[in-house]
Structure formats: structure tokens, C-alpha cells
Amino acid sequence: MMAKDKETEGGPRRHSGRYIYEELRKQILTLKLKPGVQLDEVSLAAQFGLSRSPVRDALARLITEGLVVILPNRTTLVTPFEIEEFPNYVSALDLMQRAVTRLAATQHREEDLNAIRQADAAYLQAVTQGDFQAMSELNKAFHMAIAHAGRNPYFINYYERLLGEGQRLLHLHFDHILSSASSQRLGRDHDEIINAIAARDADAAEAAAHEHTMLFQRRFLDYMQQNLTARMSIN
Secondary structure, eight states: OHHHHHHHHHHHHHTHHHHHHHHHHHHHHTTSSOTTOBOOHHHHHHHHTSOHHHHHHHHHHHHHTTSEEEOTTSOEEEOOOOGGGHHHHHHHHHHHHHHHHHHHHHHOOHHHHHHHHHHHHHHHHHHHHTOHHHHHHHHHHHHHHHHHHHTOHHHHHHHHHHHHHHHHHHHHHHHHHHTSTTHHHHTTTTHHHHHHHHTTOHHHHHHHHHHHHHHHHHHHHHHHHHHHHHHHHHO
């Protein structure tokens, strides 16, 4: 029993920075840690029962992903999201999504297409199960499979950061989507993109990617409108 406890305790400690990173990332993406919340190294170290060094490493990794930010006064925060910036975010996402999807249509190999289809199948399973966190992660994995099929590392790196920032928004309104009439459509959002890539039709792939971005925008704004309306009626 003692040996098992030591082994269990030793596991996370051998990869403590990674463990803290994964836990904090999950809490940020699922909004358990809200945008703008302050993160204190000392408090986090006490919470996880570790030194400040692995906490610092975890925060540094989250900073590179854009999920955490350090202010000029050295305060560390979960990256705030200002709704006023949403149009700028969507514009950047749309541009990159069109670019990587168009490239995938012209550059993909058979194994890339298989990877894209497998990623979509995993996403569909998460939709069926109503697993919001898995949906967010697997939706990102699907789009990253498309990006990798285009074989442009500059696009891949920037697109991954955009998708990471958008995961919080996806999680925020997935519950709304699944409980609405649009839930029937949710699982088939990727079909046109996959078909266009498979046909090597670059124009159709880009058009499908653009429509996919616009669908995300419409759903999020619909969520915001209903959410704000509900708050106003309560007040």
C-alpha cells in the first residue's frame, strides 16, 4: 500500500509542471477560472502542494498559448475577453480558416484525409455524448488536422493560437446550442469542408470554411443575445 501511494504521488511530481499546466488549462477552457481572474504563484503552489518553479513553468506555457497574460505590474491574469474584440477575433479566424482549408484541398495526401475524417468522427462522438470539454478539444483537433494537411508551419502555429483562444467561447455556448433546435445540425457542421477537401476543390473548401466561421459567429451572438436578455429580465 505504501509503495502504491509513493508511486501515485511520484507520478504527478515527476511531471509536475505538465500536470499543473493541464489542470489550469482545463479550468480556463471550461470557464471554471473566469477571464480576468488573477493567478498567484504562491497560492497555486500551495494548492497543488508543489514549489513555485513548476507553477511558473505551467504559467509560462499558458502565456505562450494566449490563455494567461502578465500585466506591466507583473500581475498574472487569465486572459480577459472583451466582447468588443469579438469582431476582430472573428475576422482573424475567418482569414486563417479560409487559408488553411484552401491549402488542405490542394496539398493534402491520402493519410491527411484519413486523419481529418477520424478527427471528425471523434468530434461527432463527443457531440452525441454532450461532453462540452471533449467537443471543444476535438473540434480544435479536427481543424488542426486540416491545417497540418496544408503543410504551412506559419499558418499552423498562428491558427492553433486562434483556435485555442476560441475554445472558451465554444464552451460558453455549447450548452445553448445543444439545448436548441440547432443541435440537430451541430454534428454535421464539418461535412461540406471535408467533401470539398476530398474533391480537391480549393474554392469550395474556402467557401465552406468561411460559412463555418460565420455559423460560429451567428451561434455565439445568438447565445449572447439570449443570455443578456435573460439577465435583464431577472434584474
